[in-house]
Amino acid sequence: MLLEVDGVGKRFGGFWALQGLDLQIRPGEIRAVIGPNGAGKSTLFNLIIGRYSPTVGDIRYQGKSLIGLSPSERARLGIAIKFQITQVFESLSVLDNVRLSLIGPAASLRDLFRNNGLGAEDEALRLLDVVGLREKKHERVGSLVHGHRQWLEIGMALATKPKLLLLDEPTSGMGPDETRKTAELVKGLGRELTIVVIEHDMEFVRSVAETITVLNNGALLAQGTYDTIKNDKRVVDAYLGKGG
Amino acid sequence: MLLRRSLTTGITVLIISTIAGALGHGFGGEAGLRQITQYLVLGLFAMSVDFLWGYSGLLSFGQAVFFGLGAFCYAWVRKGTFAFIPVLENSSLAGLLSAIVLPALLAVIVGYFLFYGKITGPNFTVVTLALSFLVSLLALGWSGVFGGYTGLPHVPPLALTLGNWEMSARAGMTSFVIVTALCVIAAAGLRSILATPFGLALEGLRDSEQRLQYLGMNVAQVKMVVWTISAAVAGLAGGIYSSIAGYVAYDLLGVLLSTEAVVWVAVGGRGALVGAFLGAVLVRAVSYALSGIALSYWMLFLGVLFILVVLLGSNGIMGLVERFRRGVPSATGS
Amino acid sequence: MGTGALIALQGLNSAVIISTLLLVAIGLWIIYGLMGVLNLAHGELLALGAYTVVAAGMLGLNGWIGTLLAVIVVGFIGYLLERTFVHRLYLRPLESLLATWGLSLIIRQVLQLVFGAAPRRVSAPVTGGVPMLGMAFPVYYLVILATTAIIVPLILWLFYRTTLGMKIRAVLQDREMAQCLGVKAATINTYAFVIGAALAGFAGAMIAPLISVEPWMGSAFLVRSFMAVIVGGVGAILGVVGGSALIGGLEGVIAFFGSSVIAQVIVLGLVIAIIRFRPEGLFTQK
Numbered sequence: 001m002l003l004e005v006d007g008v009g010k011r012f013g014g015f016w017a018l019q020g021l022d023l024q025i026r027p028g029e030i031r032a033v034i035g036p037n038g039a040g041k042s043t044l045f046n047l048i049i050g051r052y053s054p055t056v057g058d059i060r061y062q063g064k065s066l067i068g069l070s071p072s073e074r075a076r077l078g079i080a081i082k083f084q085i086t087q088v089f090e091s092l093s094v095l096d097n098v099r100l101s102l103i104g105p106a107a108s109l110r111d112l113f114r115n116n117g118l119g120a121e122d123e124a125l126r127l128l129d130v131v132g133l134r135e136k137k138h139e140r141v142g143s144l145v146h147g148h149r150q151w152l153e154i155g156m157a158l159a160t161k162p163k164l165l166l167l168d169e170p171t172s173g174m175g176p177d178e179t180r181k182t183a184e185l186v187k188g189l190g191r192e193l194t195i196v197v198i199e200h201d202m203e204f205v206r207s208v209a210e211t212i213t214v215l216n217n218g219a220l221l222a223q224g225t226y227d228t229i230k231n232d233k234r235v236v237d238a239y240l241g242k243g244g
Numbered sequence: 245m246l247l248r249r250s251l252t253t254g255i256t257v258l259i260i261s262t263i264a265g266a267l268g269h270g271f272g273g274e275a276g277l278r279q280i281t282q283y284l285v286l287g288l289f290a291m292s293v294d295f296l297w298g299y300s301g302l303l304s305f306g307q308a309v310f311f312g313l314g315a316f317c318y319a320w321v322r323k324g325t326f327a328f329i330p331v332l333e334n335s336s337l338a339g340l341l342s343a344i345v346l347p348a349l350l351a352v353i354v355g356y357f358l359f360y361g362k363i364t365g366p367n368f369t370v371v372t373l374a375l376s377f378l379v380s381l382l383a384l385g386w387s388g389v390f391g392g393y394t395g396l397p398h399v400p401p402l403a404l405t406l407g408n409w410e411m412s413a414r415a416g417m418t419s420f421v422i423v424t425a426l427c428v429i430a431a432a433g434l435r436s437i438l439a440t441p442f443g444l445a446l447e448g449l450r451d452s453e454q455r456l457q458y459l460g461m462n463v464a465q466v467k468m469v470v471w472t473i474s475a476a477v478a479g480l481a482g483g484i485y486s487s488i489a490g491y492v493a494y495d496l497l498g499v500l501l502s503t504e505a506v507v508w509v510a511v512g513g514r515g516a517l518v519g520a521f522l523g524a525v526l527v528r529a530v531s532y533a534l535s536g537i538a539l540s541y542w543m544l545f546l547g548v549l550f551i552l553v554v555l556l557g558s559n560g561i562m563g564l565v566e567r568f569r570r571g572v573p574s575a576t577g578s
Numbered sequence: 579m580g581t582g583a584l585i586a587l588q589g590l591n592s593a594v595i596i597s598t599l600l601l602v603a604i605g606l607w608i609i610y611g612l613m614g615v616l617n618l619a620h621g622e623l624l625a626l627g628a629y630t631v632v633a634a635g636m637l638g639l640n641g642w643i644g645t646l647l648a649v650i651v652v653g654f655i656g657y658l659l660e661r662t663f664v665h666r667l668y669l670r671p672l673e674s675l676l677a678t679w680g681l682s683l684i685i686r687q688v689l690q691l692v693f694g695a696a697p698r699r700v701s702a703p704v705t706g707g708v709p710m711l712g713m714a715f716p717v718y719y720l721v722i723l724a725t726t727a728i729i730v731p732l733i734l735w736l737f738y739r740t741t742l743g744m745k746i747r748a749v750l751q752d753r754e755m756a757q758c759l760g761v762k763a764a765t766i767n768t769y770a771f772v773i774g775a776a777l778a779g780f781a782g783a784m785i786a787p788l789i790s791v792e793p794w795m796g797s798a799f800l801v802r803s804f805m806a807v808i809v810g811g812v813g814a815i816l817g818v819v820g821g822s823a824l825i826g827g828l829e830g831v832i833a834f835f836g837s838s839v840i841a842q843v844i845v846l847g848l849v850i851a852i853i854r855f856r857p858e859g860l861f862t863q864k
Contacts, residue, residue, distance in 0.1 A: 049458060075460030087458075089451035092444075100448045103441045105460030109469065112442035160459055303672055305679070354850075361854035366616040366671045367808060371850065373618075374801040378843045385839045499797065503679055510676070543687040550680025554673045555663070 001060075002027040002164060002194050003048070008057030009218075010043055017043040018218045021057070025164070030190040032209035033198045034229075036238060039215040041198045042084055045166050049081050050074045061164070076105045080162035084169050084198075086149040088141045094152060095137040098124040101159035124159070131155040131185065146173040154185070165189065167197040171204055183207045214238070249439055254432035256518045257287075261424040264525050277416045278488070281423050283528045285485045287521035288427050290508040292477035294520035295434055298509060299443070300470045301450030305502050306372030309379050310475040312497030313350060314343035314482025316383075316390065319399040319492045325389075336402045336487070343483025344476045351475030352468070359464040359471070364453065373499060380498035395493025402487045419488055426484065430477060431517050437473070446470055450515075504546055510553040513562025522561060583711035590710075592830030594719045597726035598785050600822040603803035604733055605777035607818045610807060612746060612770055615667055618678040619659075620803070621796025622685035623775050627652045627782025628791045629689055632698050641703025641787075648783035649776050656775020660768050668767065682796065689793040697790035722784055729780075734815060736773075746770050802829075802842070805849045811859020820861035825849070 005023035009016060018040040025031055033041050046052045048059060050071040059066045066074060089097050102123060103112070128134045131151040136144065144152065150170055157165055170186065171179045179201060186195060186208045199205050205212060206226045214221040214229060216238040222229055229235055261284055268280030289311050296302045320326055321339035354375065357363075363371055383390035390396070402422060437443055445466050448456045457463050486492045495501065505524070512523020531545060558564070602624055609617045617623075627648040634644030659681070667674035704721060707714025737743035745766050781799075789795065802825060810821025825845055832841035852860060 071457045072460050072462055075458055081458055087452055087455040089448050089455065091451050092447060096444060096447075099441075100444050100456075101459050103445060103461075104456065109442075109465060112445060112466075113437075113440050156455075156459065303675065305675075357850045357854040361850070362857045363853055366610075366675055369672075369675050370616060370618075370804050371808075371853075374805065374846055377797055377801050378839075378846050381839045382843050385837060503683075506676070541687060543683040543690075547680040547683030547687065550676050550683065551663070554667075554677040554680070 001025065002029075002062060003196075004058075004060040005044070005048075006058045006060065008044075008047060008054045008059060010040075010047060010052060011055040016218050018047070018054075021215075021218075021220055023213060023220070025194060025196060027163075027194055028190075029211065030186065030195045030197065030209050032205040032212045033196060033215060034200070034202075034205060034212060035215035035221070038217075040218040041215055042168060043218075044215070045081060045168055045196075045198065048074075048164075048166060049079060075160060078161070078163035079166070080157035080160045080164070081166040082150065082153045082157050082168060082170060084172070086146075086153045088149060088153055088156065090140075090142045092141060093137065094128065094133055094139050094141060094144070095121065095124055097141055097152060098127050098155055098159050101156035102127075105160045127155045127159055130158065130188075132181065147175075147178045150174070150182070151185070158189070163193055165193055165195045167195065167199075169198055169200065171199065171201050179204055247436075250432040250436040253435040253517055254428045257431040257521055258424065258428050260287075260518070260522055260525065261427060264529070265420050265424070274416045277420055279532065280525075280529075281416070281420045282485065282488055283525045284420075284423050284427055285481050285488060286505075286508070286528060287524040288423075288430055288484070289478055289481040290505055290512070290520040290524035291427075291431060291434060291517045292474045292481065293505045294509045294512075294514065294517055295438075295477070296470060296474040297506065298514035298516065298520065299438060299450060300446040300467070301453075302467065302471065303369045303506070304372040305369050305499065305506065306374075306376035306379075307474070307478055307505055308499070308502035309372075309376050309497050310347035310351060310478040311482035311485070311501065311505075312380070312383075312492075312494075313347045314479030315486035315492045315496050316396070316482075317342040317346050317479070318483035318486045319396045322400045322487075323396065323398075336400075336404055339487070340402075340480065340483045343479045345479075347479030347482070348472050348476040351472045355468045355471045359467040362464075373502070376497065376499045376502045380494050383494035383497055390494055391492075393493070395491060397491050399486050399490050399492060401490065402484075423484060423488070426480070427521070430480070431521065434473075434477070434517055442466070442469070500543075500546075503550075507546060507549050507553065509560075511549065511560050513560035513565075515559075516562040519560060519562035519565075526561075583713070586711055587713055587715070588830065588834055590715060590719065592827050594722055594788075595830050596823050596826030597722050598781060598788070599799075599802055599806055599826045600726055600730060600819060601781035601784065602778060602799050603806040603818050603822050604730065604815070605774040605781065606800075606803045607807045607812070607815065608733075608770055608777070609774040611812045611815075611818075613767060614669055614671060615664060615674045615678070615771075616671065616804075617664075617774070618675060618800065619682035619685060619796075620678075620774075620778055621798070621800030622682045622689075623652050623656065623778035623796075624782035624785070624799050625689060625791075625793065625796040626655060626685065627779030628700070628786040628795065629693060629698075629782075630779065631700050631783045631786045632693065632791055635700060641701070645703070645780065645783040648779045652779025652782070653772050653776030656772045656779075657768065659775070660771040664771060665764065665767060682800075686793045686796070693793070695793060697792045700786040700791060702787035718787060725784065729777075730819065733777075737815065742766075742769060798842075801846075805846065809849045809852055809859060810861045814861070817859050817861040821859070824860070 513519030
């Protein structure tokens with residue numbers, strides 16, 4: 001297993017955002033995580049990248065526990081994320097955003113001070129080709145439309161050469177055309193790396209993921225293929241708000 | 245690209261210094277030139293603040309601690325306080341070197357606690373403010389070393405000896421030339437650091453520290469380095485300042501100078517070394533020109549500048565230059 | 579005098595230091611912790627309070643009236659400041675630092691122009707001492723202790739038990755949500771700022787008889803109360819109480835053995851070291 005979430009719970013004040021969650025992600029898999037708002041999906045991601053530490057339980061990556069590692073250490077192990085609300089470098093150009101991301105994980109201090117091809121332009125341009133933003137390379141990120149910001153952040157995540165890519169709602173704010181492109185992108189990437197994606201768009205989920213995990217009220221509700229999930233009565237109830 | 249940018253920055257600093265020097269000499273003769281030379285050193289200090297704030301987003305209200313410490317280091321060495329250490333025996337070079345090294349060391353120690361303790365944003369600013377406030381109080385109280393209210397007078401000017409060649413900066417022109425050269429070199433040096441991947445990391449730090457972390461960068465380490473470099477530059481500026489002013493006192497370490505440096509940068513334009521340099525020279529020159537008013541109402545003058553900078557919201561002189569260059573009218577209709 | 583009595587007296591002195599610090603720090607905390615504006619002019623609001631008492635004394639008014647005036651005057655100045663420009667600064671932390679620092683410089687200069695740079699002395703509204711452990715413990719110290727013991731619970735009550743307090747906390751937690759619920763964030767902000775300012779004015783008036791009143795007296799209090807807030811943890815009001823107790827107590831003890839400047843430097847060093855290992859503050863939960 002690439003990632004094992006083992007009995008993880010996270011409490012904020014008196015409220016359990018996640019509770020007793022078990023989850024296994026195989027290498028090379030594309031996994032979708034769905035669930036109503038407040039189900040604990042983003043909390044799960046934040047626990048994996050190290051923004052929060054779990055109240056109970058363990059998270060193992062490549063067989064080793066991640067507990068106690070800082071976010072940057074986890075990133076250097078190959079865990080990358082696109083946040084739900086995109087976090088990019090607003091005042092830099094699209095190209096420099098990707099160049100900086102190429103620099104990110106590799107950098108020992110000595111590397112940072114040399115011009116040794118770290119953050120090289122051609123490599124950054126290749127990544128911009130992958131996410132379809134080469135034309136925008138000189139634009140300031142502050143002026144990008146929402147959909148393009150999403151792609152840019154995916155490109156930045158890819159620049160860190162991840163093994164595990166976490167995508168939190170990659171199609172939010174996109175039209176059908178862009179959503180389809182994003183699905184193609186994710187499927188393409190899935191041939192080389194492991195992806196976990198949080199998404200509301202069920203058509204998107206169906207087209208990219210073999211296995212779907214459904215969370216509700218901070219706990220695992222169901223897991224399986226699109227067809228099993230679609231016909232699972234508990235899932236339907238949860239989405240219709242009858243509680244789990 | 246790297247070389248060209250450093251050259252442009254260096255040459256711009258040279259041009260500003262020359263014009264300022266010529267004006268100073270024209271209006272005030274030898275004394276005017278000396279005055280301008282002091283402002284240029286403060287310009288160097290301003291560049292250290294801009295490096296930290298304008299490029300990396302770390303707003304320090306305590307940068308004068310390093311400037312002042314540099315000033316005292318030079319004074320101590322030149323007045324023989326460290327004469328028992330053979331290397332530090334009253335030489336200008338040793339004085340300047342200690343003015344760089346000691347502040348940098350202090351920066352490493354303070355930085356370790358601040359950056360690994362994850363003190364960020366306004367808290368960082370106020371901790372540095374507290375540092376500056378208390379260090380200047382400490383200096384005031386420790387009069388045996390810092391000279392109390394009167395400070396340390398009669399600090400000898402720079403005097404360099406290389407083999408048979410001897411040079412003393414007693415003359416106004418010599419010290420102007422030395423200071424200008426040092427400012428040009430420092431500006432070009434800082435600019436070349438900004439052109440490396442490290443420079444890009446600094447700009448990333450300013451925009452989103454969090455994103456940088458999740459990309460795998462060791463953010464605390466990057467902050468440590470930029471903080472230490474900027475302290476070293478501030479210390480160097482302090483060392484030169486004391487050689488020119490011939491006099492150092494506790495207020496060189498204090499909050500008022502620390503925050504005045506922030507105003508220089510805001511007036512000149514954040515994130516442009518040249519702007520910071522120009523800002524320092526201009527604010528000091530203007531306040532001198534208005535000296536009757538500005539000196540007795542100095543805090544009022546600074547305070548109003550602070551508020552104007554925030555309320556106007558533009559990026560100082562460099563912001564105006566940028567606008568002018570892009571041809572955007574300053575008042576947009578829509 | 580026996581060692582026991584000396585320690586007890588030292589304890590009482592420390593309690594006075596802590597009380598005055600707490601009065602200043604709570605005002606700072608209301609504006610910072612609740613509204614996200616780190617008011618660097620907070621120390622100058624305190625100085626304004628102290629100078630109000632000075633001015634009242636020059637007019638021949640009694641010290642209690644001076645204290646009352648200080649609360650009203652500084653509260654009103656706080657109102658003017660909030661309405662004219664502080665309200666533009668919410669959620670813009672760096673700009674609020676620059677602007678409030680500018681403000682603090684202006685106030686200092688104005689105080690110096692009006693009252694001169696020379697330190698002023700204010701006599702306490704009550705004099706005399708209470709015989710205690712063979713020494714005369716000033717009555718005014720007891721007044722300060724008693725006032726703090728009333729004010730702090732009052733503030734707690736205001737924030738946690740009244741509708742206004744509830745609204746202020748709602749605005750803090752979620753501006754938009756509070757607005758949906760019909761809470762006018764702008765009005766609430768003004769209230770909170772005025773309360774913070776009035777507290778600073780009150781603290782200044784109470785402290786005035788203990789120290790020499792100078793135009794730049796505020797800086798020291800700003801630094802100390804900021805340290806109290808940050809070491810205690812910005813999250814909760816009890817953090818401010820704990821932080822003030824720690825900072826004030828340490829200062830009292832160290833100053834007993836050396837100078838007060840050394841004490842403050844050592845305390846700053848300790849505070850930085852504490853934050854290094856507990857960034858969220860000593861008295862808040864993670």
